[in-house]
Amino acid sequence: MKRVLTVLFATGFIVATLAGVSAAAYAVAGLAEKYLFPGASRLSNIIFLMLVFVMIIATLLTLAERKWSALMQDRVGPNRARIDLPGLRNRSLAGIPHILTDVLKMLTKEDFIPGTANRFLFKLGPILAFAPVFALFAVVPAGPSVTVFGHHVDMVVATPDFGVLYLLAIASLAVYGTALAGWSSNNKFALLGGVRASSQMISYEVALGLSLVGLFMAFSSLQLPALVGDLGLAGAQATGQAQYLWRTDGAFDLGIPAWGFILQPIGFIGFFAASFAETKRAPFDVPEGESEIIGYFVEYSGMKFGMFMISEFVEVVVLAGVTTALFFGGHHLPVGNEWLANQPLMQEHGWLYGTILGTVFWVKVVFLIWVQLVIRWTFPRFRYDQIQTLGWKILLPLGLVNVFVTGALVLWDPSLRALAVVGMLEIGVVVVLTMTKKAEAAEGGAHGAHGAHGHDHGHDAHGVPSHASAASTH
Numbered sequence: 001m002k003r004v005l006t007v008l009f010a011t012g013f014i015v016a017t018l019a020g021v022s023a024a025a026y027a028v029a030g031l032a033e034k035y036l037f038p039g040a041s042r043l044s045n046i047i048f049l050m051l052v053f054v055m056i057i058a059t060l061l062t063l064a065e066r067k068w069s070a071l072m073q074d075r076v077g078p079n080r081a082r083i084d085l086p087g088l089r090n091r092s093l094a095g096i097p098h099i100l101t102d103v104l105k106m107l108t109k110e111d112f113i114p115g116t117a118n119r120f121l122f123k124l125g126p127i128l129a130f131a132p133v134f135a136l137f138a139v140v141p142a143g144p145s146v147t148v149f150g151h152h153v154d155m156v157v158a159t160p161d162f163g164v165l166y167l168l169a170i171a172s173l174a175v176y177g178t179a180l181a182g183w184s185s186n187n188k189f190a191l192l193g194g195v196r197a198s199s200q201m202i203s204y205e206v207a208l209g210l211s212l213v214g215l216f217m218a219f220s221s222l223q224l225p226a227l228v229g230d231l232g233l234a235g236a237q238a239t240g241q242a243q244y245l246w247r248t249d250g251a252f253d254l255g256i257p258a259w260g261f262i263l264q265p266i267g268f269i270g271f272f273a274a275s276f277a278e279t280k281r282a283p284f285d286v287p288e289g290e291s292e293i294i295g296y297f298v299e300y301s302g303m304k305f306g307m308f309m310i311s312e313f314v315e316v317v318v319l320a321g322v323t324t325a326l327f328f329g330g331h332h333l334p335v336g337n338e339w340l341a342n343q344p345l346m347q348e349h350g351w352l353y354g355t356i357l358g359t360v361f362w363v364k365v366v367f368l369i370w371v372q373l374v375i376r377w378t379f380p381r382f383r384y385d386q387i388q389t390l391g392w393k394i395l396l397p398l399g400l401v402n403v404f405v406t407g408a409l410v411l412w413d414p415s416l417r418a419l420a421v422v423g424m425l426e427i428g429v430v431v432v433l434t435m436t437k438k439a440e441a442a443e444g445g446a447h448g449a450h451g452a453h454g455h456d457h458g459h460d461a462h463g464v465p466s467h468a469s470a471a472s473t474h
Contacts, residue, residue: 164326185299
């Protein structure tokens with residue numbers, strides 16, 4: 001019961017913190033537009049979205065992952081580090097001092113460079129591994145466009161016409177960091193890890209891009225704000241994922257939204273699996289397999305090692321944000337969007353409306369981060385041939401089939417309802433297959449337990465009489 005209360009308190013604290021930072025982001029953006037120059041809100045968005053939200057969440061994930069894995073494995077987790085101040089000496093503070101010790105260790109540890117390494121490329125590797133991942137969030141809309149202090153504010157850093165292509169292009173640059181880190185170290189194990197990481201990332205980039213083509217065809221756009229969509233207020237038609245496939249007539253809008261995972265469940269599965277493999281985290285962590293004594297940054301120490309590690313957690317946050325924008329409606333609620341936007345209080349105070357929906361966006365992001373942590377600590381590591389088989393022989397053919405089916409359904413029914421019906425059938429098939437496998441596993445376990453119980457009466461598992469086994473044991 002204590003753990004349940006702890007989780008509930010932590011959840012409420014996280015939501016309240018996200019709401020507070022979202023309100024501050026809109027307020028500062030409005031003040032920047034009012035007192036600085038037009039477009040100054042984009043600069044404040046860089047500070048709040050990329051430095052505050054992304055970096056702080058990624059930093060806290062270094063602790064959250066250890067605490068969550070301890071909760072799953074019925075352990076206490078990190079609690080030894082203390083702050084030597086009156087009243088704090090005997091308090092673990094939920095393990096937060098471990099973040100400080102990690103930072104101090106990486107900043108003060110010896111910066112070792114192998115004598116036979118290429119010094120320039122060795123130093124360039126961590127930068128190329130971190131910078132592209134960090135820059136990906138620049139095109140992700142983290143809230144609605146509202147009016148604050150009489151000025152229009154967009155909660156996004158940049159809105160290029162080629163938004164999703166920017167994601168794919170910049171994400172592909174990260175492969176240079178892993179390749180250079182492995183090669184420049186002049187270490188055979190690091191080289192093996194770099195080759196594994198590069199081949200894995202390149203193979204999954206094909207499935208990654210292909211899984212999004214159906215979404216592009218459904219919404220006829222490459223811009224993330226257009227894919228997230230706008231509400232149909234003041235007589236305008238809703239666009240993107242803000243529109244409803246089916247809805248009721250009434251003051252409160254209720255219906256089935258045109259979210260990406262409903263229209264493109266196969267595309268969502270392919271995108272999430274391929275993106276997860278791009279992060280090189282378990283069960284796709286073959287390039288860093290400690291049990292095989294390899295890893296493309298095995299020769300790195302100090303803050304260079306820290307850049308590789310923090311880039312993985314930044315990738316977790318960015319993947320959750322991009323997935324939210326593409327497949328889970330971005331900052332939109334599943335129902336009641338128009339009702340909320342039409343409330344006089346929301347129309348009078350745009351920052352409040354932006355804060356509510358901005359918090360919705362970040363709650364979805366935190367939930368998807370939690371899903372990634374659950375996957376990370378549930379499944380064992382895949383073999384390398386299994387990883388390549390999944391990418392080339394499963395995700396790639398599924399992506400191709402999904403593109404043809406989506407194109408045919410969009411041409412047949414531009415309202416996207418036919419596509420949604422097929423998508424919901426696909427979701428149903430996946431659920432049925434999953435539940436069938438669970439039932440078969442449970443039944444097999446029951447038969448195994450019954451068989452073992454039957455052996456207890458006369459024989460052990462190897463057919464040896466139980467009294468003989470007992471005698472040999474004694």
